[in-house]
Amino acid sequence: MSRLHVVSGKGGTGKTTVAAALALALAADGRRTLLVEVEGRQGIAQLFETGPLPYEERKIATAPGGGEVHALAIDPEFALLDYLHMFYKLGSAGRALKKLGAIDFATTIAPGLRDVLLTGKACEAVRRKGKDGRFVYDSVVMDAPPTGRITRFLNVNHEVAGLARTGPIHNQAQAVMRVLKSPQTAVHMVTLLEEMPVQETADGIAELRADGLPTGGVIINMVRPAILDHEAVEVVANGQRTAVAKALSRAGLGGARRGGMAERLVDPLLEQAREHAERVALERAQRAELTGLGVPLHELELLTDGIDLAGLYRLAADLRKQWPE
C-alpha cells in the first residue's frame, strides 16, 4: 500500500485541489495525513481558508471520523538550511552562505538542488516514526510540480547521486530515490477530459514508466454530466422540432406557432445542444484514451460554484468512495 501520494497533472487541472481532497479522504477514520506543498504558492492555505502556512507541520483540518490533516508548505531556503544543519551542523556558516547568495543560488537558480530538498523533506516525513515506533503519518500527499516537470523532479536525486558521487549528499540522494522508486510511492495524474491534458497525462505516465517510477491512478477532474448526445440532437433537428416547440410551450415558455416564443427558442437551444453533443463526443474519445493507459481511473465532478471548504469535503468524500482500501 502506498504511503507517499504524489499528485501531478497539467497546470490548472486541479492538482492542488485534488491533493487536498485526497489528504482529507485518506485521513478519514482516525488516520493522520500530511499534505505537502512544494511550489511556494500557499495554495493549501487558500484552499483551507487559513492564513499563510509557516515552514512547519501543523494541523489544518479534521477529517470525517476523527482523522487529521496536517500541512507543510516547504520553503526551499529553510529546507536547505535544515539540510545543511542536519549534515554539517553549520550554524553561522549557514548564515554566511546566505549572505553570499549561495542559498539563493541553490534554491532558485539551480532547480536541481531545490528539488533535492523538496523531495528529501517529503521522504523524511514518510519515513518518520514516533516514540511508539509507528509512522507519524499514515500517508503523505504531495501537491507536486506539473506533468512536464514531474519525472525530472522525482528523478533529481538520481542525477544528484551522479553529480555528487560520494559523501553525505550522495547517500541522502540514494536513500530518497529508494523511497520514490518503491511501491510506497504512487504518482497520480490529474486531468480534464480535454485533448492537451489527456495527451500530457499519457506522455507523463510513459515517462514515469520509462524511468521506473511507480504510477498511481488518473483523477479525471471537473467532469460535467452528459445531458444530450448527438443522436438526441439529430432527433430534434430532423422532424421533432415542432413537437419540441409544443413541449416548451406546454412548460409555459410561450407560443409554439411560427414566431411564437417557444418556437423561437428551438434554434438557439438546439445550437447549444449541438455544441454540448460535440463536447460529449470529444470527451468520450478522451476517456477511451485514458482507459487505454491501464491505470485506475477516478472521477470528480465539476462543482459549478467553485471550490470552497464544503466543496473540498464533498470531493474528498467522493474520492474516498472510489479509492482502493
Add this chain to the structure above:
Amino acid sequence: MSMDVAPRLDTDVLLDDPQTRIVVCCGSGGVGKTTTAAALGVRAAERGRKVVVLTIDPARRLAQSMGIDALDNIPRRVEGIGGGNGGELHAMMLDMKRTFDEFVEAHADPERARAILANPFYQSLSAGFAGTQEYMAMEKLGQLRARDEWDLIVVDTPPSRSALDFLDAPKRLGSFLDGKFIKVLMAPAKVGGKAGMKFLNVGVSMMTGTVSKVLGGQLMRDVQTFAAAMDTMFGGFRTRAEATYRLLQAPGTAFLVVAAPERDALREAAYFVERLAADQMPLAGLVLNRVHGSGAEQLSAERALAAAEILILASDPADPADPDGPDDQDDPADPEDALANAAEGSDPAKNGAAAENLADGGFVDPPSGNAQARNPSAVDPDVSPTSADSSAERLAAGLLRLHAERMQVLGREQRTHDRFTALHPEVPVAQVAALPGDVHDLAGLRAIGERLAVPPERANRVAG
C-alpha cells in the same frame, strides 16, 4: 450598481498598423496564449503582413497543422494562408536547449564553447534552470527582430503560472550572473587554481571550502569550470537581456494579456496590467478567451430549470398527472404580462429589452398539468399533451437543462469580467467565444481571429 463599460479592443487595427512590429501574448497557464498568438499570426498574414509567429510548446496537433512540429528553431513558411494580399506567415516552435546552445556557440570561442556544452552542470542548467525558457524566448525574439525579415513578430510566452515570470526571468538571470556567489566560485579557477586563493580573504576561502564540502569536491570543480567558461559570455548575456527588455518598451511593441473569464486568470491579468504600467510597457488590451454566449439569453437559468421540471413530471409515465402537485403550490405571482411581452417581442436573440422584462417577470414554477390554465395567453390553443409527446418532452427538458447550465456559466463569467473592468476600466477588451472543440488547424485559428476582430453582441450589454 454602476457599471463601467470597457473600451473595445480592435485587434485588426493593431495588426494593420505598420507601426506595430511586435505583439506579445502573455497570461497565466492554459488560458490560450499559444492559440491567440497563432490566430493573430494567421489573421495578420491574411490581411497582408509578413508575419513570423514564435510559439512555445504548442499542442501537438496545432503544430502539425502549421507544419512546425519539427523542433529545429527555424521559422518555416506556413502553407494555406489565403487572403490574396501578399501576406506571409512563418512560424516556429522555440527549442529552448538549442537556443541556449546556439547562444554559447555564438559568444564563446570554439574551444570554450565545446567545454561549456560538455559540462554536466551546464547540461542540467540549460534544460531545467528557473526562467531559462522565458529568457530564451526573449533571446529568440531579439534574434528575430535583428534579422528584420518580417514586418510583424507575434510572440507566445512560456506556460507559467504567472504572466509576470516572463518579465522577471531576465532580471533573475542577470542577478545570478552578477551575483557574488558565482564570482567566488569562479575565482580559483579563473586565476589558475590554488595560486588564486591568496586573492581571496580568509572568510571567503573558508566559505569556498564549505561549499566544496557540501557539494562534493568533484561537483564543485564542475561548477567552477562552468562558471569560468561562462565568464566571457556574462557581459553578452546581460547586454542582450537589457536590449530585449528595451525592445519590449519600444512603441512598436504591443502586449496582449490573455485571460479566461475565471477568477484566478483575471486576477493574474490584473497584476500583469499593473506591472506593465510600472515598467512602461505598452499594453494593447485584454483578450478574454473562451467566453460563453447563448442565443437565448432572454430565458433565465431559473425559468429554464423550472420548465424542464414541468416537462419531466409530465413525461414520467409512473406519475402522469401528479394530481397532488397543484394543491401544494402557493398561488404564483401572475407571470402573464412578462410572458406575453416576451412572446410579442422581436428576435429573442437580439432583443435585450424583452429579455430583461422576462427575467424580471418573477417566473414561478407552475405545477405540471396546470401550466395552460395559468398561462393561457402564452400557450397555443392547439397544444395539448399526449403520451406520444413524452419523448419530445424529455428532449425539450434536456435542452432546457443544458440551457440553464449555460446561463449559469454566463452569469459567473460576466461577474468576474465586471470585477476586472471595475479595477481597470481603461483597458480595452476583446472577447473570444469558446469554440466547442479544441483549436488545432488553420480553420480553427481563423475562427478565433474573426472573433478577435468582430465585436460580439454581448460587448454592448450593460450588466446591472
